[in-house]
Amino acid sequence: MPEPVVVAVTAPLALALAASLLGGRRGRWPGLLAAAAVVAAVALLTRDVVAHGPVRHQVGGWGAPLGIDLFVDGLALLFLWLSAGVGAAATVYATAYFHDDEAAGAFWPAWLTLWGGLQAVFVTADLFNAYVGLELLGLAAVALVALGGGRAIGAATRYLLVSMLGSLLYLLGVALLYAAHGTLDLSRLAAAAGEDGLERAALAAMLAGLLFKTAIVPLHAWLPPAHADAPGPASAVLSALVVKATLYLALRLWTALPGLATAGWLVGALGAAAVLWGGLHALRAPRLKLLVAYSTVGQLGYVLLAFPLLPSSAAVAGAAYQALAHGVAKAALFLAASTVLRAAGGDRLDDLRGLGHRLPVTAVAFGLAGASIVGLPPSGGFVAKWLLLTAAVRAGAWWVVLVIALGGLLAAAYVLRVVGRSLAPAHAGAPPLKAPRRLEWTALALALASVALGLVAAWPLALLEGLAP
Amino acid sequence: MGELEALDLLLGLALVALAWRLLAAPDLFEGIVLFVTFGLLLSFAWVRLGAPDVALAEAAIGAGLTGALLLDARGAMPGASVEGPARLRWPVAVLAAATGGVLVAAVLTLPAAPAGLEGAVAARLEESGVAHPVTAVLLNFRGYDTLLELGVLWLAWLAVAAAGPRPDPRPELRPDLRAEAPTGPVLAALVSQLVPLLILVGAYLLWAGAHAPGGAFQAGAILAGGGVLLRLSGVPLPEAARAAPVVGLGFALFLGVGLAQAAAGRRFLELLPAQAHDLLVLVEVAATVSIAAVLAALFAGRRSVS
Amino acid sequence: MTLATWYALVGALLAALGLHGAVVRRHLLRKVLALNLAASGVFLLLVAPGARGPTTDPVPQAMVITGIVVAVSASALAIWLARRLHAETGRAALPDAEDDRA
């Protein structure tokens, strides 16, 4: 049997090929198989890591620096679980979402390739391999956005151009690091790298590229239309997972290479701007999916707020847990919003009145996941923000505390915009809505998971604490 | 590598000047033609740097196919070559100048001694199954990158060909087809002579890749060039979507070979030295076919857009 | 100056020029052109420093071949999207702000 770390990457890729050959809606069978394989592989991988510590797999048997190594520790596992969980839910959701063969035939191979690329980024220890993984993931993501057709074509184009630009900046840094140290393996670079000008330039270019691809203010304008106009399950994985791949790499680079430690406040300031800007725009968004997409811009900002506080372990934990909690909650929100869009034929906020009676399961899912986004106890979002607050207070960074508080208020306000309308009585004569049960319950399951992440936080955090380098 | 000569100075300056000019050219057509010229000069720079494999890939893919795709697209987007006022011109110029300055400074601080992996590659070249270092890195030492890259290529086909709308059945409504003047007998005659030759060159490059510059990507690109030529001279190619079984072949086979090793208790993509050569030849042949099919289909596939 | 340093410098300039063009140019095909230029610059920066020794380092050469294939894949997708956008809207550039569309 191939090792679990290999299966976690290759199963979705192999099944993407199968889905492409089967074509049409039949692609859902390889999709479900991939979901089972990924979840099982990540579970086995977790067992290995808990038992023996971080896993290193030398692809081709060559070993770094000549070959490419895969490396999985607690931090990688956290992101792998995010990808496995949200990916499996999105897969189940998609089996009921696409009616027609044409959209489904394009969706399944692209989504499974995206999933494989995502896993490849989470497990790689090689900076150039990460670039290829990011490209695989990025092109697949663009293909998914373009599936929306019409307005989504412009969004997909913008997304692709930004993605190419970000990748090139990243590769620029990789080139400089390789020229100086002759290796692409992150742990070897960490051992070799100093803090001279070349390293700073390389890191700055890589981080700029990665943050660009993560839609950080002021380089965020591409995200809301791309995420909002993509088809339902694609929106969920784009917002919950795809932006996390670049964020994960940024976090890894920052903790491994010391070159930019003094510039953390700059990244933190961008994060603060994102929290406030994303929140304000979510307050004004006219459509539900657009609101949820703006919320992503703000929530990603929280992760950046941790950068000036690194490398304290509370800050690492806070950043990682925020990425995890946001991913699960945001996927639930997007799935719920897409169910509304599907059932009601539109998602203008003004038309959401009475949603609580007309689509109760979906409305509950939206409320629960929204609570996690706001950071209400006992949700996963609460734990993440609590960890970030702790790290900020310990470091005496009061401005971070202030931004987290303001961001929470903004999030509460925009979630209430939706929940308040849902609870209001429906317009007279508004027709009852119907949605396939699988759509409604998948969103609810994710929403429950986002709350549960607060209750069982000790376990993933132990994984992170015990294993962080 | 060799000494810096006046030729290199001229070549470098010409590259920068061409880049400047092609971005500033008011006419998009001129810009694209200059881009192809740029690619050819860049291939020359690759040769000067002792990287003939890259030179081949650049000439065939970078300059040739990308240029052909751009020209084709320009023809199909009539009346849209107007360039509006540049946005954020000065802030971005300052930022780009700063980036350039930092990069130049970083390059100048690089130590004179090489820090690369040539030694490591040479030391284990024999175990790799091929005798040409670049091919050994591409297919074996860093074969995992190449596997994912074949995935990227396959995905590009998937996005363009499979997800695209069906072609408009009325050719008179399709400006891209109408714009194509009949090209006459001379081109057809040349193409009929050239395509067999291109197939021969492609096969040679594929074979040579094991011990000399060349390999699957260059060979595939040359074959795809043959496909593009056929298309341009009016020979109908099968529609992009029909290429489905072929385009994924390289990706699927490489993945399968890698997983078979893992299933046999070795690491992913770990080839036994005794079998490495044969397996890599198999992978290369499949990859060449796929690369040629995808690149040609990316070109032919655009017909289904308008 | 050595061959390696010279071509690395050329690469740095090309990268900066290309990145600038990719942002300020409006026409989508021009953006693709500019991104390809920038990619060429980055590729030179990868390979040229490997030419400091007596032979050229094969590892970055392989990486650049990978990069060239990735670049043509991404460009083909971008060009296709540009054509679709043009077919649907008659425009070859993206509108400025799409922030608050209903």
Place this chain on the structure above:
Amino acid sequence: MLELASSLFVAAGLVFFVAGTAGLLRFPDALTRLHALTKADNLGLGLLFVGLALRAASWSVAVRLLVVWLLVLFASTTACHLVARAALEARRPPRG
């Protein structure tokens, strides 16, 4: 001796290239420009190849140079034909 002959051929080839380029820049329309260009392409390149072949280390290199020249000849002839066709097409009033 061979060295000198080779240099002479290359120099003669360059003269054609310079003349061809000047013609390309100065001549008024597409057809006359083509006329200038093809001189550089065919004859200039041919002289260049003869010069280089005289310096070639072996017969096989010389033969390969010849093959390259022939290929360029065929390709440039065709390209020239296509450009001329397009130029004529553009000059003629549009049909129908």
